[in-house]
Amino acid sequence: MVVPPVDASVDLSVQLGPIRLAHPLINASGTFDLFEVADAVDGGLLREPPVAAYVPKTVTLEPRRGNEPPRIVETAGGMLNSIGLPNKGVEAFIAEDLPRLLSLPRPVILNVGGFSPAEYGLLAARLRRALEAAGLGSPSASGSSATSTGVQASWTSRVGLELNISCPNVHSGCISIGTDPVETRAAVKGARDEWPGLLVAKLTPNIGDIRPIALAAAEGGASAISLVNTFKGLALDRVSLRPYLGGVTGGLSGPAIKPLALRLCYEVAETVDLPLIGMGGVVEVQDVLDMMACGASVVAVGAAGFRDPWLPATLARQLAVRLRDRGWTLADVLRRAH
């Protein structure tokens, strides 16, 4: 590899709520299936995942088939996806996936999606119970209250929860939860009541002003905010001129959206005093610096990981080199653009 090992003299560690990350680079939900990639190309990934924390794909209460194909189309500087949240549902997830997630040598940030604000509370409660049952709680955890974080330090320091509040077709009609401050607050509050650990609200960029949504998430009790999810876009079949994707529209991600993601991150960082997980078009180490300078203390790699599943680890190494070369600490970069 051309990338030198992480420079031990540079401290890349970040505290994200109760979870400590060895460095700021993680994956974006739905863009990296660690177990599949390990099986397909490199079993060593399970021993040494290329992320500081692993974020699995969104899970919903019920199993979902996802959208009909085609689901992917490349566009200028990015891609549209209309995957449609296929997943096995939370029960099968708990039975089949949670155990192996907990066996990873990294913290995990679970990601859930609901179709009404109330579903987030149900999902959070179900996952909390599963984690408690997994015996990861502190010895004194029996009968502990869900909202008392102290007694559950042992699993809350390893497992967080991200709320994907930008699904289509939700309770409030055609506008998704994440574009409505009232619903956002309700969804986050519902989850917060059931989840004692790191709670991340993932915001949609398909909005005129993101600041009221960020405030609502903070009011609801989010301990961090991640942004951005994808931008709704459309591509046509070149010949028929009909919508190309099975799901008609899709979400735009990749370098094309980076300037938009940076702007939204910058605005949210000026609005709420919570740690941010920045994502949207991160491809190279300059993008990581940009996101951090706009206010993200953690940076997620999404679609660029499709080119290179090892990218987050590579970026972490490159970040260390950049910081060392500039004589900067992470704190010097964070919010530098403001």
Place this chain on the structure above:
Amino acid sequence: MVVPPVDASVDLSVQLGPIRLAHPLINASGTFDLFEVADAVDGGLLREPPVAAYVPKTVTLEPRRGNEPPRIVETAGGMLNSIGLPNKGVEAFIAEDLPRLLSLPRPVILNVGGFSPAEYGLLAARLRRALEAAGLGSPSASGSSATSTGVQASWTSRVGLELNISCPNVHSGCISIGTDPVETRAAVKGARDEWPGLLVAKLTPNIGDIRPIALAAAEGGASAISLVNTFKGLALDRVSLRPYLGGVTGGLSGPAIKPLALRLCYEVAETVDLPLIGMGGVVEVQDVLDMMACGASVVAVGAAGFRDPWLPATLARQLAVRLRDRGWTLADVLRRAH
């Protein structure tokens, strides 16, 4: 040139309100200064402008300096601009620019920007009076009412008006007119009361749901809708990690935004029954077909014209070839994606 001449057997003409265009390709406001380009590289452009109608840059009531440099930065698949509507103000525009605009062998769609809904009415009234004074009205036009289009056929068939309702820093605070249905309706209505001809409302994409805005523009009396203006984005200086542009944020345009523009065009076409002028990332003839299939009867070239000022004319020729090869008329393409 590699492009063959327009195939005479293919009818590319489009009716846009009272204005007939020889073909559907025009320029986007602020991205093509015909007189400057003619002076810089090819005087012949004034005799044979490469657009079916010419749209000059936005004019405001007062002269404006525009934003401080740097104003331009390239991003993946596009660019950010923070030009900031520099212009000489409507009075100097009328005195210096209007006469030469009216001497062009093409229809002209003037473009105005206001800082409150009321300013659009003032601008429309001022331009209407100037056009009437220019002696372009019908012989019986003296004392005619502004809202009676019949008597003014002679200039309304050559001059239209586009309302740029997506300026920053406007009357209603930090949210721009174009993101508020009430202000949109007021701005369009104000202009409609003063302007008898083609009235185009140009919408911003920085919005959660564009449909209420499109409806408000229609209710206000718009005779067409153009979309999209640029998406608000941010780029940092690579070294200092401070905002790179003088105006801090800028507007994203170019191929990167095409999937977003197509989606918005598609949504507006399903919402209002007005002709649409589609723009956003148009670079090649496939983009023209895509825009038309999504509902645009006229297509504007923006930033891609920076690479090639002749692009709209080239695309019109290529469109004729494509239609002939597929055995299609324009009507076969229009709204095909719906």
Place this chain on the structure above:
Amino acid sequence: MSDGRLLGRVAGLEAFGSMFVLRIDVPGWRPAAPGQFALLQPQTSAVFLPRAFSLHGQSGESLAFLISPVGAGTEELGRSVEGDSVWVLGPVGRGFDLGRLAARAGRLVIVGGGVGIAPFPLLIQALVDASAHRSADAPGERDILVLLGFRDSVQAGGADSFTSAAEAARAAGFSLRVELITEDGSLGRCGLVTDLLAEELSGHDVVVACGAHAMCAAVWEICSACGCDSWFSLEAGMACGVGSCQGCVIALADGSLARVCREGPVFSGETAFGPRAHVCTGQTV
């Protein structure tokens, strides 16, 4: 096991009709099974995602891909020059079931349409290698029938990329019969490759095919009507190629969705298209 994507170096590019063969030396490459694929992207690339290509030839760390330029990604690869760097991720995917095929080489028909011929030279090479481990073959077990269909004589230039694999097979005592057909009759017979298959199928009981989806479906119709085993290498637009994105799904015969990059790209006819008939009539529909 690799510590990241591999960085290959272009060793050559050769045109074959409308297609080209791209040779890449890839230090660290693990041997691929026939039917597996790799994701390629020039180090300096104007497209966002890598593109999937079947292994066409493989000799240690020297790989060959047969590529048809259809869009920005393939055209960009077609402009490669010797020494250019190319990111390579692979081998990935489930290839052909060599165990089953090798034992039945004499009753096997290979059907390729257009650039769908790409995976077969490597398959032939593997069948030949597999036979070396067997003490002796019964008569006819070293006869492989290859049916190739092209649009026209220009595209049919791609068939020449078979020559060396075919010669190596012959040298190893295999008899390879290659029949060629073009849709416009500009080279070989005029018609579809399924016309050839319908004529030639009898006496064979397993078909492997790769090509346009419609071709594959037609091949399956023929095979299923006569209860013949069939295997298809299928395509889908991909983002990751390694199971992360769930973007490459296709609908299987039972209505479920499967990822071409992980459950495929090689699927049995039954899985992809539907059950085969119970009785082999030797006749085609």
Place this chain on the structure above:
Amino acid sequence: MSDGRLLGRVAGLEAFGSMFVLRIDVPGWRPAAPGQFALLQPQTSAVFLPRAFSLHGQSGESLAFLISPVGAGTEELGRSVEGDSVWVLGPVGRGFDLGRLAARAGRLVIVGGGVGIAPFPLLIQALVDASAHRSADAPGERDILVLLGFRDSVQAGGADSFTSAAEAARAAGFSLRVELITEDGSLGRCGLVTDLLAEELSGHDVVVACGAHAMCAAVWEICSACGCDSWFSLEAGMACGVGSCQGCVIALADGSLARVCREGPVFSGETAFGPRAHVCTGQTV
């Protein structure tokens, strides 16, 4: 007058230290004046906008550009190979005022910093050509002083791109004195080009300069202190290069904004930086 952008063809690419000279044949090219520029973009390009480059050399429709690879656009041009197609828009911009400069060639100092040396070979060529139209020059009127500053010896390799223009000038009876300085002293003297200028200015009364903005500002300080005429070829990020976008503005001395692509790229020191002093002291600040 052209009917669109011109499509040029790469005739060659030659490295000069950290820079390279790109030669492009451009059918239909109108002769450029020194200081004018063109917008270049490979026909197959991974960047969105064309990039601006001063004319470095010109012989009919054969053009040369001296380019320093600093980002995606310049690096992409640096990978050009002979025969590649390149879109060319130009010549555009207001170049040097040849009328004024030619008459004072002997009192002229050319100051180039880094790749800012690019426009000067063409300027020298034009000064030489202009002298051919004059019957006779007074003594010293054919002496041109060129001061070049570079970061280090590697970058200073760019100075070799001057050689042919310098030789042609000498052949036409001009005497060209080229002084070179590097910031790290790894070639020639150690220091800034403005150090050279301060020493050499006396006896000259017009300076033309191109380089980093800070260098230009420092050159202007020196010139203005001694009331010397100065002209600067300035830079700004551009989108269109032809006056459409108003993206390339810079703030002038009077606080107004001017487009580098139309009002420039060559500005007088007074316009760009401020008035010159009234009395020439022959001394520098």
